[in-house]
Amino acid sequence: MDLKSFKENVIPSFEKEMLDYIGKELTKKEKLHEAMSYSITAGGKRIRPLLLLATIQSLGGDIQKGYAASAALEFIHTYSLIHDDLPAMDDDDLRRGKPTSHIVYGEDIAILSGDALLTQAFEIIADSDESSEKKVKLISALAKSAGPKGMILGQMADIQGEKKSLNLEELQFIHRNKTGELLKFPIYAACVIADATPEIEEQLMGYAEHIGLAYQIRDDILDIIGDVAEIGKNIGMDAAHNKSTYPGLLTTEGAKKALAKELTAAKTNLKMVEQISQNSVNPIQINLLTEMIDLLVIG
Amino acid sequence: MDLKSFKENVIPSFEKEMLDYIGKELTKKEKLHEAMSYSITAGGKRIRPLLLLATIQSLGGDIQKGYAASAALEFIHTYSLIHDDLPAMDDDDLRRGKPTSHIVYGEDIAILSGDALLTQAFEIIADSDESSEKKVKLISALAKSAGPKGMILGQMADIQGEKKSLNLEELQFIHRNKTGELLKFPIYAACVIADATPEIEEQLMGYAEHIGLAYQIRDDILDIIGDVAEIGKNIGMDAAHNKSTYPGLLTTEGAKKALAKELTAAKTNLKMVEQISQNSVNPIQINLLTEMIDLLVIG
Numbered sequence: 001m002d003l004k005s006f007k008e009n010v011i012p013s014f015e016k017e018m019l020d021y022i023g024k025e026l027t028k029k030e031k032l033h034e035a036m037s038y039s040i041t042a043g044g045k046r047i048r049p050l051l052l053l054a055t056i057q058s059l060g061g062d063i064q065k066g067y068a069a070s071a072a073l074e075f076i077h078t079y080s081l082i083h084d085d086l087p088a089m090d091d092d093d094l095r096r097g098k099p100t101s102h103i104v105y106g107e108d109i110a111i112l113s114g115d116a117l118l119t120q121a122f123e124i125i126a127d128s129d130e131s132s133e134k135k136v137k138l139i140s141a142l143a144k145s146a147g148p149k150g151m152i153l154g155q156m157a158d159i160q161g162e163k164k165s166l167n168l169e170e171l172q173f174i175h176r177n178k179t180g181e182l183l184k185f186p187i188y189a190a191c192v193i194a195d196a197t198p199e200i201e202e203q204l205m206g207y208a209e210h211i212g213l214a215y216q217i218r219d220d221i222l223d224i225i226g227d228v229a230e231i232g233k234n235i236g237m238d239a240a241h242n243k244s245t246y247p248g249l250l251t252t253e254g255a256k257k258a259l260a261k262e263l264t265a266a267k268t269n270l271k272m273v274e275q276i277s278q279n280s281v282n283p284i285q286i287n288l289l290t291e292m293i294d295l296l297v298i299g
Numbered sequence: 300m301d302l303k304s305f306k307e308n309v310i311p312s313f314e315k316e317m318l319d320y321i322g323k324e325l326t327k328k329e330k331l332h333e334a335m336s337y338s339i340t341a342g343g344k345r346i347r348p349l350l351l352l353a354t355i356q357s358l359g360g361d362i363q364k365g366y367a368a369s370a371a372l373e374f375i376h377t378y379s380l381i382h383d384d385l386p387a388m389d390d391d392d393l394r395r396g397k398p399t400s401h402i403v404y405g406e407d408i409a410i411l412s413g414d415a416l417l418t419q420a421f422e423i424i425a426d427s428d429e430s431s432e433k434k435v436k437l438i439s440a441l442a443k444s445a446g447p448k449g450m451i452l453g454q455m456a457d458i459q460g461e462k463k464s465l466n467l468e469e470l471q472f473i474h475r476n477k478t479g480e481l482l483k484f485p486i487y488a489a490c491v492i493a494d495a496t497p498e499i500e501e502q503l504m505g506y507a508e509h510i511g512l513a514y515q516i517r518d519d520i521l522d523i524i525g526d527v528a529e530i531g532k533n534i535g536m537d538a539a540h541n542k543s544t545y546p547g548l549l550t551t552e553g554a555k556k557a558l559a560k561e562l563t564a565a566k567t568n569l570k571m572v573e574q575i576s577q578n579s580v581n582p583i584q585i586n587l588l589t590e591m592i593d594l595l596v597i598g
Contacts, residue, residue: 022447032447032455083414088406107387108458111410115382116447118414122421123442132431139438143422148321148331148415156331159407 003054003291010053010063011046018049018071021124035105035113039078043096047215048073052186054288055204061194068128069138069189072121076146077182079117082110084155092237118146130193137192145181154178166244172213179219180212200284203272207289210266214296217259220245221298224252256298266293302353302590309352309362310345317348317370320423334404334412338377342395346514347372351485353587354503360493367427368437368488371420375445376481378416381409383454391536417445429492436491444480453477465543471512478518479511499583502571506588509565513595516558519544520597523551555597565592 001009022036049070056066085092085100086107093103102110125138144150154177161174187208191201223238224247238245246255270286270293277284300308321335348369355365384391384399385406392402401409424437443449453476460473486507490500522537523546537544545554569585569592576583 030455031459032452036447079414083410086410088410109455111382111385111387112451112454112458115378115414115417116451118417119442119446119451122438123446126435126439126442132435136425136431136434139421140425143418143425147418147422148335152411152415152418153331155411156329156408159411160330 001057001288003288003295006054006057006288007050011050014049014053014067014070015041015046017067018074021071021075021120031105031109032113032116035101035109036116038104039082039101039113039117040074042098044074044078046074048077048182048186051183051208051292052190054292055187055190056194058285058288059190059194059196059200060282060284061190065130065193066190068124068130069142069193070186072124072138072142073182073185073189075117075121075124076142079114079121080146080151080155080182082114082117086110089159090237134192138189141188141192142185145185150177150181151179154181161244162242166249168249171244171246171249175213175216176209179216180209183212183215184208197276199276200273203269203276207266207269207273210262210269211293211296214259214262214266214293217246217255217262218296218298220247221252221255221259259296259298263293263296300356300587302587302594305353305356305587306349310349313348313352313366313369314340314345316366317373320370320374320419330404330408331412331415334400334408335415337403338381338400338412338416339373341397343373343377345373347376347481347485350482350507350591351489353591354486354489355493357584357587358489358493358495358499359581359583360489364429364492365489367423367429368441368492369485371423371437371441372481372484372488374416374420374423375441378413378420379445379450379454379481381413381416385409388458389536433491437488440487440491441484444484449476449480450478453480460543461541465548467548470543470545470548474512474515475508478515479508482511482514483507496575498575499572502568502575506565506568506572509561509568510592510595513558513561513565513592516545516554516561517595517597519546520551520554520558524597558595558597562592562595 018040019037022033022040049066052070052073053063053066056063081095082101084090085095086102093100100110101113105113121142122139125135125142128135130138146152154174157170157174158178161170166174184205187204188201190196191204196204220238223236223245237243238248246258250258267290270289273284274286318336318339321332321339348365351369351372352362352365355362380394381400383389384394385401392399399409400412404412420441421438424434424441427434429437445451453473456469456473457477460469465473483504486503487500489495490503495503519537522534522544525534536542537547545557549557566589569588572583573585
C-alpha cells in the first residue's frame with residue numbers, strides 16, 4: 001500500500017475516533033466543547049498521527065492500537081498552536097487558513113480550551129486499551145516531549161531568542177525541542193506499541209530526528225517562497241517578527257541544501273532498518289516511511 | 300499525632316521533593332525554571348498535599364508513596380492559579396500576598412510556565428515508584444479532575460456565569476467542578492495508594508465532596524469578612540467582578556450556616572469510616588481528617 005492509500009484508508013476513521021473523545025467528555029453542546037472541536041478540526045494535516053500509524057504499519061503492528069496515542073499527540077499539538085497564537089505569544093490571527101481560536105472565542109476560552117486539550121491527552125492514553133506498562137511508557141514519553149524539557153523548553157528559547165540574532169546551534173536547539181520532540185514521539189510510541197527491537201528503534205529514532213529538523217527547515221523556507229493558499233497561514237511572518245531562520249542564516253539555497261542533507265540522512269536510517277530486519281520472519285516494510293520523507297522535498 | 304505536628308513533620312520534606320522535580324527537569328538556571336519555582340513556592344498552604352498525605356496516614360499507608368501524586372496535584376493547582384490570574388481571565392495582580400506570575404515574568408512566560416507545570420504533573424506520576432496499574436489509575440483520575448469534565452468545565456461555567464446572576468444550583472455546579480474536583484482527587488489518590496476498601500473509599504469520597512463545598516463557601520465568606528494580610532489576596536474581588544457567591548445568594552449568615560452543614564456532613568462520613576473499620580486489624584485513625592474539617596470553621 002502506498003502512503004496516499006494508507007492515509008485515505010486510515011486517517012478518516014482515526015479522526016472520527018479523535019472527535020469522539022471530545023464528545024465523550026462533554027455530553028451537552030457547549031462552548032468549551034465547541035472551541036476544542038473547532039481547533040481540532042481546523043484542517044490540520046495530521047502529519048504526527050500519520051507518522052505514528054505508518055510506523056506501526058511498517059513494523060507489522062495493529063494500527064488501531066495507535067489511535068489513542070495519535071489522538072493524544074494531536075490534542076497536544078493543537079493545544080500548543082492555540083496557546084502559541086495568543087496575543088501575548090505570536091499574536092497570529094490566521095492558522096491553517098482559518099481565524100485562530102482567540103479570534104473566534106476570545107482569549108479566555110482559547111486559553112482554557114488549550115488547557116483542556118493538553119489535560120485530556122493524558123486521560124486518553126490512560127483509559128486506552130493497552131497494558132498498564134505500555135501506557136505508563138507512553139504517558140511519560142509524551143509528557144517529556146511536550147513539557148519543560150521538550151516542546152516548552154523550545155518555546156521559551158524561541159521567545160528569548162526573538163530579542164537577539166541566533167547562530168545555527170541556537171536555532172537548532174530551539175527546533176529540536178519546539179517541534180522536533182513532538183515529531184519524535186510518534187515514532188517512539190509506534191516502537192512501544194508494536195514492540196520494535198532496540199536496534200530497530202535506534203534507527204527509527206534517528207530517522208525521526210532527521211525528519212524533525214527537515215520539517216522545520218522546510219517550514220522556514222516556505223515562509224519565504226510559499227503561498228498562503230497552499231500552506232494555509234500568513235507568509236513572511238518570520239521576517240515581520242525578525243525571527244532567526246535557516247534561510248536567514250544560510251541563504252535560501254543553503255537552507256535547501258541543509259534540508260536535502262537531513263532527508264538523505266533519514267533515508268540512510270531506513271536502509272539500516274531494512275538491512276537489520278531482512279533476515280527476520282517479518283521483514284519491515286519501509287516504503288510508507290520513505291514516502292513520508294518525500295513529502296518534505298521542496299521543488 | 301495531631302495535624303499540626305503531622306504537617307510540620309511531613310510538608311517540608313514533601314516540598315523539598317516537589318522542588319526537586321523542577322530542578323531535575325532543567326539543570327541550568329533559566330527563566331522557565333525560575334517562573335515555575337516562583338509560583339510553586341509562592342506561599343501556598345499545601346492543603347491538597349496535606350489532605351492526600353493525611354489520608355494515607357489515616358489509612359495506615361506509607362506517606363512517602365504519596366509524594367509524587369501530591370506534587371503532581373500541587374503542580375496542577377498552581378498552573379490553574381497562574382492561568383486564572385492572567386489579564387484575559389480574572390486579571391489579578393496579587394496572589395498569596397505576592398505579585399502574580401504574569402506581573403513578574405510577563406504574560407507569555409506565565410502561560411508557558413503554567414503549561415509546563417500541567418504537563419510535568421503527569422510525568423511525575425508516570426515516573427514514580429508505584430505499580431503501573433496504580434499509576435494509570437492516578438493519571439486517569441487526575442486528568443479527569445483537572446480536565447474538561449472537571450476543573451476546566453467549572454472554569455468555563457464560571458466565565459459564562461459572570462455575565463448573569465446564578466442560582467444556588469448553578470453556583471454549586473461551578474464549585475463542584477472548579478475547585479471540588481481537585482479537592483476530591485487527593486482523597487481518591489490516597490485510597491488507591493493505601494489500598495482502601497470500597498466501603499471506606501465511598502465514605503471518604505463523601506467526606507471529600509463536603510469539605511470541597513465547605514472550602515468554597517468559606518472562601519466566598521472570607522472575600523467579604525477576611526483581611527488581606529490573613530488570606531494573602533485582595534478582598535472584595537468577587538463583588539468588584541459582580542460574581543455570584545454564597546453570601547450573595549444566602550446572606551453572610553446563611554452562608555455560614557451552609558458551611559456548618561457541609562462540615563457536619565463531612566464529620567458524619569468520618570464516623571462511618573470509624574464504625575466500618577473498628578473491627579478490622581488496623582482500625583482507621585480519623586483524627587487528622589477531623590482536624591482538617593476544623594481548619595475550615597469560621598469564627
